[in-house]
Amino acid sequence: MFYGETRVSIDEKGRLALPTEHRAQISANCANQLVVTYNPYDTECLWIFPKPEWERVRDQVMRLSSAKAAHREFQRRLVGSAAHVELDSSARIVLPHAARAQGNFGKAAILLGIGEKFELWNEATHSARMLQPISESQVTAEMLELNF
Numbered sequence: 001m002f003y004g005e006t007r008v009s010i011d012e013k014g015r016l017a018l019p020t021e022h023r024a025q026i027s028a029n030c031a032n033q034l035v036v037t038y039n040p041y042d043t044e045c046l047w048i049f050p051k052p053e054w055e056r057v058r059d060q061v062m063r064l065s066s067a068k069a070a071h072r073e074f075q076r077r078l079v080g081s082a083a084h085v086e087l088d089s090s091a092r093i094v095l096p097h098a099a100r101a102q103g104n105f106g107k108a109a110i111l112l113g114i115g116e117k118f119e120l121w122n123e124a125t126h127s128a129r130m131l132q133p134i135s136e137s138q139v140t141a142e143m144l145e146l147n148f
Helices: 021-032 051-062 069-080 095-101 121-131
Strands: 002-009 015-017 033-038 044-049 084-085 091-095 110-115 118-123
Touching: 002 015, 002 021, 002 118, 015 044, 021 033, 021 044, 021 051, 033 051, 033 069, 033 095, 044 051, 044 095, 044 121, 051 069, 110 121, 118 121
Parallel strands: none
Antiparallel strands: 002 110, 015 091, 033 044, 033 084, 044 118, 110 118
């Protein structure tokens, strides 16, 4: 399981190094093979999955009926835009050009470990979101059941 927030640098070729604390788990769980795709819910954010987790998610998404427009759009954003990437000898991945453009990434981004995947955020967008608290109207019944 991935967790934590890390500021990462993106070089002019679109390469970013994954944080040291995640490298062993990525190597063991997916032989350094990851998938980068659009986040269908948030702008200026990409999802990065270990390949086995991606395959599970991809299969679920593709089981949705393409007769519904929302399903087709979801499939396009998640599966149609997916790109396989692999860590190089320096534990870097190369972000596809289209994904970098969609995320509006500059020389830095924020990588969040979110359970079975990572979110890669535009730094300014992430900072702005974190300054906004979750309002009472956004709190769900499931959130109220949490005991901490």
